[in-house]
Amino acid sequence: MVNCCGLLTANKALVPLKSIEVELEVRDHVATVVSTLTYENKEDKPVEAVFVFPLPGDAAVCHFSAKIGQTQIVAEVKEKQQAREEYDDALSSGQQAFLLEESEQSPDIFTLSVGSLPPGESASIRLEYVTELAVQADDGLRFCLPAVLNPRYQPQGASVQVTSVPASLVPYSLSFSARVSSPRPVSKVESNCSLDPLQHLNTEQTQATVKLAAGHKFDRDVELLIYYKDAHQPTAVVEAGQTTAKTGTLMGDPVVMLSLYPEFPQSVMSSVASCGEFVLLMDRSGSMGSRMNNGRGQQTRISSARDTLLLLLKSLPMGCYFNIYSFGSSFEHIFPKSVEYSQSSMEEALKKVELMEANLGGTEILKPLKHIYSQPCIPSQPRQLFVFTDGEVFNTKEVINLVKKNSGSHRCFSFGIGEGASSALINGLAKEGGGHAQFITETDRMQPKVMQSLRFALQPAVVDITVTWDLPKGVSATALSPPITALFQGQRSLVYAQLTGQSSEAAQGCVMVKYSLAGHPSQNPLPFNLKPAEDSGLTVHRLGARTLIRSLEMEEREHRGQQDEGVKKKVVELSVQSGVSSSYTAFIVVNKGNSKPIQGPLVRRNIPTPGNFCHHQVKMYLCITLLYDQTPAKLMTFPSASAVLSSALDDEDIERPIPKQPCRDSLLQVVSLQNASGSWLFNPALADVLGKTSEEVDKSKPALVGYLWATILALIWLHAFKMDAKEEWELLAMKAVSWLRAQNGKNHDSNADAVVFNSISTCVHSSVLSAD
Template identity: 25%
Template sequence: MTPRITRLAAAFAAVMALAQGTAPAQQAGAPGAAPTETPAAAPALLTLDDVRTGRLMLRTDEPGKYVPAPLVSTKIDMQITGTVARATVTQRFTNPTEEWVEGIYAFPLPEDSAVDTLRMRIGDRFIEGEIKERQEAKEIYEAAKAEGKKAALVEQERPNLFTNSVANIGPGEVIVTQIAFQQSLAPKDGRWEVRMPLVVAPRYNPSPVVQVVEFLQDGWGVTDPVPDRDRIEPPVADPRAEPAGQMRNPVQIDIDLAPGFDIATLESPSHEITVAEPGPGRARIALAGPAPADRDFLLRWAGSGAEPQAALFAEEKDGQAHMLLMLTAPELGEARPVRPREVIFVQDVSGSMSGESIEQAREGLEMAVKRLRPEDAFNIVIFNDQFAVFHDAPVPASPENIAAAVTAVRALEAEGGTEMLPALDYALSGAPAGDRLRQVIFLTDGAVGNEAQMLALIDEKLGETRLFTVGIGSAPNSYFMSRAAEKGRGAHVYIGDLSEVAERMTALFTKIETPAITDLELRLPEGVTAEVLPSPLPDLYAGEPLAVALRGPEIAGEAVLSGMRGAQPWQVRLPLDRAAERAGVAKLYARRRIASLEALRLSPAVEVSGMERLDREILDTALGYGLVSRLTSLVAVDVTPSRPRGTGLASAEVPLNLPKGWDPEAFLFETPEAAPQLDRAMLQRIAPQRTQAEAEAAGAPVPKGALNWRQSLLLGLLLMVTGLFTLVVTRLRRVRRPQVRAITVTAADSGRA
């Protein structure tokens, strides 16, 4: 048994030894290994003996031959005015080789950012990008690349993950691209903040596991939970191999902050900053020096007095009024216990949580368990490649049970892949006993690629449960974390450092233990017709912001936002005539509309025809407002060819940094095969197993696993042969052909992080 498996077994065993029974873990997959460096073919290749200076070399198809990776540096300039932030991201692509190259760089942005501008600078010239349908933009870019023209293409892979491709960078040449976006901000828990993600954390992408056989029809088919896995698996540079003193993917940040009130506190818990104050209510913030793009940048500020709890901005476009309403729930008094709760803690212990993240998670989970009241009930679900539970069913929060749980939590270690789906499915299944309020608290970094599958599951299984997410680590998947909490009608917090655990978890507990404002409804003035997003409005927790976008031919008068706080009615009046004019509001509305339509696509009730209709609406909105989306891209092309005819072009992805705090020893393997596996025998040593029939009889939901894929595959093939034989015999007997049902064969491929 390897040391890695031994440590994981101990962590699971610490939980299971305290349990009276367990639910069987489900669906094995490969542990989380980092993406290996993507091979890049080049017209002129180097051997390691040719390398004289420290540089990252990418393997090629020819054994023993390499090409230097393109280099990228980033400069971010941001202007924050009130509740709107406008940022320009300048990326400098440097070609360190003597050949012509194409650089491909994956980079993150805030999940609600509206990306609308692309400029490519060549010498003293700027070339403006255009928004096109995604396939059309790709064809324009590929044609320009083939013709030797410099070109840039910005594509959205996820709402918070983009790729920038730059073609035909000459030997030793530098090409500069600028991408601009804007986002809305709102105070949360009494302070304002802007979070700028700087690194794309490697993600675990579950492998295709379901194969369907339909006789005389389509043959074999594969269901892939991450159909675009090749788009979201950029190579990762191993920090242990970096030359001393070298900074990979450096970033500079400058922010001009004008919040509209005097600033009392200003801090960055993530980076060292410098602050200049040119005048009252204004500050200029910068990083103290270039920093590696290995963690999110976070800036927080607060005023010296009571800031307005609501803001309203407007912009007219194409004869339509667009409005953005920002409202922060007022303090509703001290937190007081709600009715008895059933709390299910779901803890990620996968490889991406190794290092500092698992320390934060252990401390946060222990704090959460200790805060339970005697009348509450709880359970703990831990997962990596598989999942296990603390007890078959939630247990009372007695001192004995809490002490046992704390002991188990302190033994947790992080290893393996990130099979979230079965664990979350288990947590969302079942109903609470009596009149308990059921809450699921999900602690993870969200480093998965099958976000759509996870969000669809929440839509399907949530019921009356409330889902709260805790983003752990230096580079959490903020898109998944925030959308999961939104769909789960809960709230989310981020913990980026051990020093923040107590503060951030206390903020979350305050929300969980305070009655939310539910059944929110925005009543518009009589005679006013407008689209309201999101729809329906989410529950509103104390200290949480609410953002509402509106569009209509004419919006004026007084609107009323109402809801219920427990059994008491609650409302606030909003004078729409007092909206301040602000450029960019229409684009922020469009971004929210696209997000709303994308969420509808994940609904289990939407069929293929409905998805096609929603896609048309998404495309029309993105083109009409000039935004990058899943279906649109920005492309910029120089009209003059620069690469000489007959000269080859090498293509290489720019390797990303490993996020700060991630343990390279646990996460990076020399080859995917080096990642240890957790087989069925290992699973049986970790947790006592029950048969599926016994588990179902006990009322425990049992997601169908893939641990016996070889037997299932052989059975499927046998059934296929039997079916074909039966078909031949029946035809020979001139008997009417019977209807043959599809046979589903489950197979588990090896996934990789």
Template identity: 30%
Template sequence: MAMLKHERSQRHIKCLIDLKIFGNVRIDLQLDARKNQSVQQHNEKVRRNRSILQRLIDVVIFLGLQELSFRGHFESEGSNNRGNYKELVYLISKYDKQMESHLDTASIFTGLSNRIQNDLIEAIHKVMLNEMQKEIDQAKFVSILVDETSDVSASSQLSTVLRYVTEDCVTKERFIGFCDVSADRSANALSEHVFKCIETWECGNKLIAQTYDGAATMAGQLNGLQAKSKSHDIVYCKQQIDKTRTVLENKLDNFSVFYDSTFIANMNRLMVFGIICENKTKVSLLYATHTISINGFTSHVNIEAEYINESQHKTEAKFVFPVEEDSAVYKFEAKIGDVHLVAKSKDKDVAKKEYKQAVDKGQSAILLRETSTSGDIFEYSLGNIPANEKIRLQICLVSELSCEVDGAVKFHMPFVLNPRYGLKPADENYQNAPQPKEFSFNASVNWNSQIKDIKSEHPVKVEYQDNKCHATVRMAKEFNFEKDLLLQVYYEDVEKPQVILEKGDENSKGMFSKDIMMINVFPELPQVKQSAANDYIFVIDRSGSMSGEKIEAAKDTLLLFLKSLPLGCSFNVISFNNDFEFLFKEGSQEYSEDSLNEALKFQKNLFASGGTEILSALKSLSVKKPFQNFHRQVFLITDGEVYNTNDVIQLVKSQVNNTRYFTIGIGSGASTELVKGIARAGKGQAEFVMTNDNLKAKVMRLLKLSKQPFVSSVCLSAKHGENNKELSFISVPERLPCIFSEEKLILYLVLHEAETSCKNVKLNLCGKIGETDFSLDFEASLLGQNNKEMTIHRLCVKRKIQELELNEDLGKGDEIKSEIIDLGTMANLVSKYTSFVGLDEHVPECMPIMRLAKPQLYSMLYVDAEGLDDIGKEMDDGEICLDLSDVDFVDSSGADSVDSSCMPPSFKVPRVTDEESFMSLGSTNKDILTCLVGLQAFSGFWNLDDQLAQALNISLKDLNKENPSISDKVWATALVVAVLREKLASQHCEWELMEKKAIEWLESQNIQPMNSEKLLEKATNFIKNKMVA
């Protein structure tokens, strides 16, 4: 009974069931096990894939950190180099069994495709952006850095960087990315990108600074990105602020407190250079007038301008304006209210001290001086301008005029003032340059013979009088301040010797008491054999401002230069921006077919970017010896500006024993002191190329001059009257300058005795050209000139000062400085060591004066704001030279913020650098001359082929048909010479040397059955017929 009861119990039944199924797997547990196994397999696969992916991500990060490219040119399996990404992955698989197995077995995802590479890069980028966004959200303030330049593919890329300081005072700088702006590089397009970036990153309320490069599109005050940024109340700084924090951090223990309290609290007072200005006074330019008098090869300019202080307080302001390097500024007057101030030339230190003392006393005062970094930039200060008062200024200057390739006498009045690359931030604040409500200029031109023509880039009205010996020039339309003012005057008999006598002032002392003769001659030196033993160095500026048409024009010019070099010479090419690059790194090479081909590859790959570091390039050249002791001829072509002009000039001067320098300045705003100073110190010639000039023609002119042997032992004597009485004089310069055949030469003769009866003068110029003696005689009627401006006397003093400055490194610095001060004060000139100062002796009653912690600095004309300071130091690219002693940090409590609306508009628009600005410098289209230059062989001949036929626009069949049974090369060369002479005669100076090489080759070919002259005649007739047809 008990057993039966047990058998029916649940426990027994369960045990029987368990016994029956013992050894069999339950379905439910079996399903769970399979699922778990599948999950485990999946997880293992994910782990392996993630492990492989981690390796691929590490490869991407490694290549990114090392700044290495991912892709290869040929990535097929048989390639020896499949690109850094693939090769690095395969290298890992060599030592990693897991990666090796993956590459051997994977059929869908190997991780090697270009798409996967891009996906990985994008994914990493998104992670980085998310982390950056978190940091920016926590940061107290942010700045944005923007730079636009061309990459190796000539595409314009805009790079953007955000810079910020975290809560723990760690500075971080994050690269956002590139943006292709090739389609539109205007300031508007760039500003849209910048503002979109600010909006995307939600940092507008924290943004305290924008930094750009010094190009006009970026830095221009009126139309540049700088100007656009002001609409967002953001400070503009040139890209030199990057190291400011480092400098300050090294100076201060508690940097974070200082940085937070100063750079944030006072940032509304930080202007163009980061220097503090507590006032937003508006000083407007009401009108400006230029009255110009051109007499032969000299000019006199009278500048009158009227400003108004529109504030309710006395204020102090500064202005800058450019001048020609040869100009002598001799007058500076101001009328401030009823006070008339007449400035006098004094020792610059004395003048500065007197000005400061007067301003501190509350007196009105004026100061005019050269900036210490450049002799072609002047600065004037107006102290204690009464509230709501007008200021009338008058500045007078005289200049020598240069002569152009086509014989034109050029008057140049600078209006564009470009930034000087590499300058230390100023210790004064440069405001936008004021624009006049009215502007006008009028010019009178006088010549002792007829004036053939007067041209200008600006529309003008020309009226002739006195049988065309006198002309007046006036504006025909509103003046366009995008360019400098240029007048080209074409005189009849311009090359005729001219001697002008200007009487001295009996009441003056020194040179001003003497009669002075100005000599203008075009010496025609005897033809001597030109030595081929020249080492030609072509130095090309490829800085960012040369981008577009200018670098293309320079490349075309280099091509013409290379093809025009004579056989037997040597050559090299240097290109420079922030750094420099030699074509032949070991030194110049002999001019041969192989070296020419290498140079042509170098020429094709030139592109513009970066800054303008001329000094380092020329220093590197100076340590390389000329090829086989040849005479070195250097050609420098630049549009840039540098702060260390004097250092460059002194370096050039140290090389004159075996080197001659020829320089070309491109565009409005090029430093006349730099370009002319290098040529003067280097015993060469200088040229300037404006928008309508022919760059290639001017370069070829200089190349032709460089082939002239050195002129030495030059002496000048002068006689006058029927008895040929010797004139006793001192020439200025005392050591006569380098003379070039048929090039204008200006000399001054300071006479020991007054001349009253002199009517004509006989001059003799003698010396040696190479090893050949020469003696040239000139005779000219003496032209008298009496004017209160004492133009010739002042130009003579200016030339003497230039000569003295060039010799300052000869161990007589103090003596030379003293002589320059004596000359400057005697002639009432501004110079390196003399300044104008004018004081109001009336001391006013005590009253509140609104003074600037750092006076606002305006431009009388146009100034690209950055770089025009008074103190310059050499620096690395992007480095700021900051001395804490130069910066005043003052309490900002109660100070008004700087309101951009109160800033005066720019008198001039910034320097144009886009492609339309230099269309006339050299066509980027392969015109016929450029094509012919490229097709000429090293020896001087051309091949008769399809390329030549296309260049000549004549079918190859027709060219061959007229061949008079001579070799194709000879016939082709004759045809090209005919085209040059008949179709391109107006460009003779550009192809003259190229044609000479071709003629020499033709004459060496022993042409039968006709000689070269008859062959050229036949070729010319053929070309003429084609031209008519």
């Protein structure tokens, strides 16, 4: 693994980055970020400083300037090779120059070259970008300021080895402030870092400011979670074009941004799919052996992943198919091909999951993905791919392109584990695979986020998605966004479009999202005002341009073997016109006003980023750790109403040997004892977790024995003691309830079903279970 964090100078002094100041402005669900980096050359010779740093993968870099002394120079966007040549020419002639360029392998890595900084001189670099804020499971909007950039694994080890600098020695400081505004009240802002109290700026509480507390060391990603009241409201923003741009161009015409939250019929959403092929792809590279939070957490990434696979396997529906792949420098799979989910296949998989370690070397995800896609899909079993990785790959764009090529055959759900997971990789996999992305950092538990994605995967597939526009005569809309490929209940979809033409009619338009769900056609309309919003800047235009640029770049990669230069030319033209970064352009600043050439050979210095690793994808998420009473739960007598259940048992009730369980919290222990069918068998292991001996529970039970009794007890225990983790066990509890309902037919008692659920409800709500 290559560490790209930075270099020390010849005399072990640190490189000349002095400070970083970040100002964040959030408007509803869009963020504008302005970063100012101040350099100071304390050496006795001119230096060229090189700073490799992360940005969110979907960010649109839209401004770059340099201030030397009292002179402010704004960068131009030019074709990348041309910009590089101008930079080299400037250095050769003794001029100061600055070059900002995006990595060709991953859109979330940028390189800033500061050339010919004379001895004793300072320079300030101003970088501005805009980005969309992702919606989290709890409706919070997530902003991440990447602090460090994880080293990208190189299969051939071709990159230059760079010395890392410990976080305690990083010389530069960080100041961070945020201003939040929305049509809806700002209810709270949380972070993984200490914040000063939230300050509301008006009585409606629709505007607020917040700052990092004094003394923050930039040794971790900074993550903010922003919460609004009534967050799931569809919105539309129309932004006026740039007055200096030509009408008919993207920057000259108005652009609309639609935020859509489709609402599905409750009758459809109440049912959960009982089929599917679930392919779980787990990263087992060496970095997965790291702690979740770069040494600050207790659990390793791989151990958290093992616990998550346990929950996933227990929650899969009977009748589906599944397989588990793991990868590093090589890859493995548990079964030669996906197998039907059963008690025996589940047990075999769990035995191998328990043995998984972070021991497969590097991070090469492309090979296992190709192997998965080479396997034929199973008829009537929609393929759902779950990818778990800490995201330290070198060929992000190639991986995402492969997922897009196969998007018609599956949905892809991705999970970035630990600080440093590539936002470009994780978001790209989900976006192009028609799924959903999640990030697990700081004290996050992986399990609830993964279970949310499983619920999405079990939702009925939405097909035949179309977006149609109803606009006044003379006005037309040109889509800037690619077609919507996935819709999930409660999740946002963003649509950008360029509005062309004018109308004398009422300035009102409407967009309609139509789709088919479970065989029923549905539609969600969103009317909006065509009048441009006041004081909106060019944020929407830049995000729209970025969206179109990314689509064109993807198209160009698909045709790369055919030498299609036409698409690349479009990208360059659009990037230059909009001033938004792309993989084929760069920002270039040359200080031509410097009359005195800088003398002496340049010394190259790579700026160290904080931490022993370099990482991107910051997170300010104040996570609530699941806490529960450590006193063993004690079970009281179960209501006699349950005695009406038949005690007739079949061969399924024969007690099996209990495999030795690893040390886990009580929830995972109970989950580990559940059968694939959804039932539990009462045995000493389950009794021990419930805090009672077999003899004590046996005295309190009615004639009912075996699976029925144990399943009821386990469900009562979950509701009584683990409601704070309900999102983790809800699906497997639903499976247990379905199993109990199925026993109704075996018992030939039409009242048994109601009695079971009434008994469970009575137990939970009347506190029949208690802790001694």
